[in-house]
Amino acid sequence: MAQSFRMKPPMGEDNGWWWQQAAEGNLAIQRCKACSTLRHPPRPMCGDCQSLEWDHVVASGRGTLDSFTVLHHPQFPGFDYPLIIILVKLEEGTRFTSQLINCSEDAVEFGMPVEMVMHEDPDGFRLPMFQPAQGAHA
Amino acid sequence: MSQFLKDKAAIAGIGLTEFSKKSGVSELSLAAQATLAACEDAGLPPSEIDGFVSYTLDSTDEIELARTVGAGDLKLFTKVNYGGGAAVGTILHAVMAVATGVADNVICYRAMNGRSGQRMGQGISGQIVSSDLVHWSWYMPYGMLTPGSWIAMIANKYMHHHGVTAEDLGRVAISQRNYAQSNPRSFFHGKPLTMEDYLASKMIADPLRLYDFCQETDGGCAILVTSAERARDLQQKPAIIRGVVQASTRGQEQMTSYYRDELDSLPEMEMAAKLVYAQSGLGPDDINAACLYDAFTSEVIMQLESFGFCGRGEGKDMVRDGALDIDGRLPNNTHGGLLSEAYIHGMNSIAEGARLVRGTSTSQPKGVEHVLVSSGVGVPTGALILARD
Numbered sequence: 001m002a003q004s005f006r007m008k009p010p011m012g013e014d015n016g017w018w019w020q021q022a023a024e025g026n027l028a029i030q031r032c033k034a035c036s037t038l039r040h041p042p043r044p045m046c047g048d049c050q051s052l053e054w055d056h057v058v059a060s061g062r063g064t065l066d067s068f069t070v071l072h073h074p075q076f077p078g079f080d081y082p083l084i085i086i087l088v089k090l091e092e093g094t095r096f097t098s099q100l101i102n103c104s105e106d107a108v109e110f111g112m113p114v115e116m117v118m119h120e121d122p123d124g125f126r127l128p129m130f131q132p133a134q135g136a137h138a
Numbered sequence: 139m140s141q142f143l144k145d146k147a148a149i150a151g152i153g154l155t156e157f158s159k160k161s162g163v164s165e166l167s168l169a170a171q172a173t174l175a176a177c178e179d180a181g182l183p184p185s186e187i188d189g190f191v192s193y194t195l196d197s198t199d200e201i202e203l204a205r206t207v208g209a210g211d212l213k214l215f216t217k218v219n220y221g222g223g224a225a226v227g228t229i230l231h232a233v234m235a236v237a238t239g240v241a242d243n244v245i246c247y248r249a250m251n252g253r254s255g256q257r258m259g260q261g262i263s264g265q266i267v268s269s270d271l272v273h274w275s276w277y278m279p280y281g282m283l284t285p286g287s288w289i290a291m292i293a294n295k296y297m298h299h300h301g302v303t304a305e306d307l308g309r310v311a312i313s314q315r316n317y318a319q320s321n322p323r324s325f326f327h328g329k330p331l332t333m334e335d336y337l338a339s340k341m342i343a344d345p346l347r348l349y350d351f352c353q354e355t356d357g358g359c360a361i362l363v364t365s366a367e368r369a370r371d372l373q374q375k376p377a378i379i380r381g382v383v384q385a386s387t388r389g390q391e392q393m394t395s396y397y398r399d400e401l402d403s404l405p406e407m408e409m410a411a412k413l414v415y416a417q418s419g420l421g422p423d424d425i426n427a428a429c430l431y432d433a434f435t436s437e438v439i440m441q442l443e444s445f446g447f448c449g450r451g452e453g454k455d456m457v458r459d460g461a462l463d464i465d466g467r468l469p470n471n472t473h474g475g476l477l478s479e480a481y482i483h484g485m486n487s488i489a490e491g492a493r494l495v496r497g498t499s500t501s502q503p504k505g506v507e508h509v510l511v512s513s514g515v516g517v518p519t520g521a522l523i524l525a526r527d
């Protein structure tokens with residue numbers, strides 16, 4: 001199997017399931033079973049109603065860009081610079097931190113519609129990235 | 139907010155090592171030298187120190203330092219979490235101990251080979267699964283490995299929302315660099331900064347350029363906290379601790395609080411402001427000078443709003459008016475700050491706060507009664523108000 005530069009998340013009880021969903025192609029959002037509040041990043045208890053019971057929904061992958069930064073330095077091996085890091089407001093209401101691909105540095109704008117693309121590393125590790133929404137001009 | 143701690147304790151001594159890019163000595167040695175310097179500054183022998191407080195990020199444990207400097211029996215030993223967010227938190231823990239009689243003379247310290255040893259933002263990895271590592275793992279796989287990358291996300295939103303320009307950030311960097319010109323300890327002593335230099339400096343994490351970033355420093359700093367009464371009998375003018383608080387708000391993450399309703403304010407700093415003003419009985423109008431935590435220039439502008447020196451979105455106007463300069467409304471980081479003096483994780487800014495109250499800053503504004511010092515930005519934080527006796 002090919003080596004990957006990417007720092008892998010530690011897989012614990014609170015987050016391993018989420019990465020398993022990503023491996024299956026899904027951008028998951030944890031949901032409280034008792035009060036239905038969505039939460040991200042995942043946690044073992046609902047901060048609103050204190051329930052330990054949860055499931056998840058699969059996000060549509062559509063959202064808008066709440067903020068971003070373009071990273072130039074320092075340059076870590078394996079990443080392509082300038083590296084566009086984004087904070088997406090998913091249409092389900094939670095936010096998600098990710099990378100914007102298929103977009104030039106000059107074309108990034110606050111509020112721009114984006115859509116999820118499941119990225120796969122050479123070693124098979126998958127993580128959600130985003131690109132400008134293809135239907136945006138339709 | 140209880141006023142129990144108000145005026146109970148004081149900073150009686152400050153101690154610094156030389157600041158450099160390669161100390162050539164251990165962090166324990168830096169901590170010991172800084173502690174000894176603080177004791178000598180106060181005129182108190184190390185054998186009378188009975189408490190030590192530091193940062194969880196500090197590699198020097200309390201008892202290692204105690205043995206090394208020849209401290210007495212210890213009644214307090216503790217460390218405060220969250221990087222630079224610990225800074226004035228260490229003072230709070232010392233004050234709580236002194237005010238309650240748990241300990242008499244407490245050293246708060248931070249010593250780091252921050253350039254030649256373990257540098258910030260080198261990434262975190264490992265096989266251990268802790269809630270903290272899981273937190274970082276939402277960012278690390280995407281290449282968000284540095285403090286600059288985490289802060290830039292908030293800085294960009296804030297600047298976009300309020301029309302803050304690159305020149306505004308540059309004004310903060312230049313103001314503090316000007317102070318560094320009269321401070322021989324400063325890394326940038328003898329190296330002034332022009333707006334042209336600032337704008338030409340390389341973009342690191344857009345919108346943050348090289349000169350928006352603090353230093354990486356080898357050095358140590360120690361602060362001696364004792365009762366106000368005892369401090370009056372020692373050899374320096376006491377810096378009375380009128381207010382000191384820690385603050386962390388709902389939805390707080392370490393550096394990446396991206397999931398709260400607002401992205402363009404600092405809720406934990408607003409909370410710290412509210413608490414420290416209530417505890418001290420003071421308000422923004424009473425503050426004559428400040429050491430606002432400045433790992434990044436954008437944080438200084440945002441904190442002017444958090445602490446009520448101006449309204450939301452008006453921080454840039456204060457900066458444009460020269461408010462942070464020596465003859466301005468709020469001389470800020472008169473030692474040069476973490477941007478231009480040294481990055482000792484905010485401990486050196488507490489030392490400057492004490493100097494401002496003593497009247498011994500290398501850029502001393504006139505008529506300083508109260509100085510505000512804040513802890514790290516974007517993390518669980520705190521605020522401190524020092525007063526002239």
Ligand SMILES: [Zn+2]
Pocket residue numbers: 032033034035036037046047048049050051
């Ligand atoms: Zn719930």
